[in-house]
Amino acid sequence: MYKDPSGLLIGHYTPTSVILAEVAHLSSSFDHKYKDDANGKDSSIKLMAKQIIDTVTVQSALGHSQKEILNFTNNGIYSAQKGIYTDVVQIDTHSQLPTFMYYLGLMDKKHEQLFLRKKEIENMPDYKSDPKLIEEREAIKLELNIYCSTNDTGEGRYVNRLAAMYSGMNFIFDSMHYWGLSNVLNCVNDGYILQIKDDGDFNKQYQDFKQQWQSEFPLLTFSKKHWKYAIINGTQDYILINNSNDYKCRSSQLSTKAFYHQATGKSLDKLKQSEIDNDAFKYAQEKEKVAMMTLYNNLFSSMEPSLYGSYGKLENLNETKEILDKAGVTEANFLPVK
Structure with a gap:
């Protein structure tokens, strides 16, 4: 990536429209807000419409079977293809x-030393076993x-971050x-979900991917996890799952956050740790698991035939069979179907 005189990191594939937006948004003279005459309130200025990939990059006609749309925003880069997919990998940038x-x-x-x-710490062997x-x-x-936040409102831990946002966004776009x-x-924003065809090929590609980026930014690190299934409803509304005990739930309806809001009317994203109702939080976690x-x-x-059903279902079938036996019901038409 290229660092220009203004301090922006620009990638090989960075769209010109994004560079222009960066220059405007990161200028101290640029006012991010404007007075909306319709409601008399301040509104945020959005400089870019959603980018259709085929218009942003030059590729062959066979390169895309459909027009991919990426949304470059003031808070990152977002894209989602709705659907249910098998054999996926999630890559996160630390x-x-x-x-x-x-x-x-x-x-x-001070913060350089903290970083x-x-x-x-992360490079220490077995640091995860040391609570301190x-x-x-x-x-x-x-x-x-x-x-890193320029908009810390004090309303919880999660806020929009603009410092270095565009350089990170350009990195993500290039890495995709x-x-x-x-x-x-x-x-x-700082990670994505890929569909892969072959684990062996992917693992080799992943090592090459890390080597390429870490040769340029040695302290840049990544993690990956393979998932059997992905249900994607939106950029921040998805479920990744390997089995009933190994999953990542970011569903707007089935997550701990969703059930907590349903129970309390409050958003976990806007609460400080001391403000969280622990009983409601445990209830929401259990609801997500179920x-x-x-x-x-x-x-x-x-x-997956070997995983068909569950222990609970088999127990219910056995109990049902015992009740029917006691009732004298032995004809096949009345017995439960496994």
Whole structure:
């Protein structure tokens, strides 16, 4: 990636429209708000419409079977293809904003030292088994996220972050081209979900991918996880699942966040840790677990004969059979179907 004189990291595939938006948004003289005469309130200025990939990059006609749409926003880059998919991988970029702030020279000395300390902890063997190191790393991570924010309203931990946002967005856009845009099922700011065809080929590609980017940014790190199934309803509305106990739920209706809001009328994203109702939170977590077990058993387990049904279902069948035996019902037409 190229660092221009204004301090922006521009990638090989970065659209010109994004560069122009970066220059405007990161200028101290640019006013992000305007007075909306219709309602008399301040509204946020959006400089870019959604980008249709075929108009942003030059590719062969066979490169895209459909026109992919990516939404470049003030808060990142987003894209989603709705559907149910098999054999996917989620790739996440660790501490994307702090990393690019560090490489752009935007950090003060205090936070630069914190960033390097966090990387030092993460490189320690078995640090995840040391509670003190885990606690220290989490504290640094939170401090860096707040420091990278230019819009910390105090309404909880999750806020829009603009510092180094565009450089991170340009990195994500360039890295997605490595995999092929048509293979990207979902992109959320600092990570994306890919559909893959062969695990062996992918693992080799992934090692090449890491080597390529870490040769340019040595402190840039990634993680990946394979999933059997993905249900994608939107950029921030999806479920990844391997079985009823191994899943990642970001569903707007079936997640812990959704059930907590349903129970309390409050958003977890806007609550500080001390404001969270622990009983309601445990209730919401349990609801999510039950929802994921039900979803998996009914939607996917039939694809895997060895996992068909569940222990609970078999117990119910045995109990039903015992009741029928006691009642003297022995004809096949009355027996439960397995």
